[in-house]
Amino acid sequence: MxxxxxxxxxxxxxxxxxxxxxxxxxxxxxxxxxxxxxxxxxxxxxxxxxxxxxxxxxxxxxxxxxxxxxxxxxxxxxxxxxxxxxxxxxxxxxxxxxxxxxxxxxxxxxxxxxxxxxxxxxxxxxxxxxxxxxxxxxxxxxxxxxxxxxxxxxxxQVPAPLPAPDPGAAREDLVLARLERLPGFNVHQAVANLLGMKDRYLAVLRMFCEHHSGDAHRIAQLVGSDEPRKARLAAHSLKGAAATLGAHGIAELAAAVESRLAGEPSGVVALELAGLVDELDLRLRAVAEAADVPGTERP
Incomplete structure (x- = not known):
């Protein structure tokens, strides 16, 4: 098939x-x-x-x-x-x-x-x-x-699910349009990969914001505490979750952080890592704002 x-x-x-x-x-x-x-x-x-x-x-x-x-x-x-x-x-x-x-x-x-x-x-x-x-x-x-x-x-024995009403379709489209304008974000393909279920996509995206919006700070803290392995695992997890949701820019940044943490971060690598983490934080906050996650404000 x-x-x-x-x-x-x-x-x-x-x-x-x-x-x-x-x-x-x-x-x-x-x-x-x-x-x-x-x-x-x-x-x-x-x-x-x-x-x-x-x-x-x-x-x-x-x-x-x-x-x-x-x-x-x-x-x-x-x-x-x-x-x-x-x-x-x-x-x-x-x-x-x-x-x-x-x-x-x-x-x-x-x-x-x-x-x-x-x-x-x-x-x-x-x-x-x-x-x-x-x-x-x-x-x-x-x-x-x-x-x-x-x-x-x-x-x-398993009945087919009944189609659910979609009273918030216009609101969903507005949020998706905001997300699509973010750099490195392919909302269209991500929603298609959830079979067009916009409401479920947005629910999972907001879960992503809830669980991962502080990842950049957490990675920085782990590096500062000399725990590069834990920091690398956090970057790996963020990379996978972001890619699933079409946030390819965030996934690429997380992959770069993961790569830098393959060895002990020091000297130039540490400076590069700090820049990547800062950019990662900005992108995560932009997603939360566009998705109307409580605690964030859009200009």
């Missing part, structure tokens, strides 16, 4: 939403999926997409929790982020597939890294396939469709 929404106009993505949901629903509705990802924004978007297609989804915040939840039984498939705290996705996969009870359980890697060596590491750990981040609906649905067990009886 060719339902690839990447780089597709918003109108087409909305028009094909029913088709994509119907395709996955008819074959796999009611299937139980465990999503393991430490990034709340990425979890929210992926869960929204899967539940829209009739899948039952539970979440785990790290690999250890994922192993514990799978051990309780009942999952048809696991979507596993590669980089997570406590136990990472590769280690969690090795634990699960090393147990004969779960040797055949499909585990799909979720990763922003498309390099051959990263994919080789995932395959070596026993992962079955890949879903790129930020998540695109077409790729997610197609990959899930390849690995989920189908059940026509189960699908018939």
């Amino acid at each position: 060719a339902v690839l929404f990447k780089d597709q106009p918003l109108e087409q993505a909305v028009m094909q939403r029913t088709q994509a949901e119907s395709w996955l629903r008819q074959r796999h509705a009611g299937a139980r999926v465990l999503l393991a990802d430490d990034n709340e924004i990425n979890r929210e978007v992926a869960v929204e997409l899967m539940r829209a297609a009739g899948l039952e989804v539970e979440v785990a915040e790290d690999g250890q929790v994922a192993v514990e939840k799978v051990s309780a039984g009942g999952f048809d498939l696991v979507l596993m982020d590669v980089q997570m705290p406590v136990v990472d996705g590769l280690s969690a996969t090795l634990m699960l597939h090393g147990n004969p009870r779960y040797a055949q359980l499909p585990i799909l890697a979720m990763t922003a890294n498309a390099f051959d060596e990263d994919r080789a590491a995932c395959l070596a750990a026993g992962m079955n396939d890949f879903v790129s981040k930020p998540v695109a609906p077409g790729e997610l649905y197609a990959t899930l469709g390849r690995w989920l067990p189908g059940s026509a009886d189960r699908a018939a």
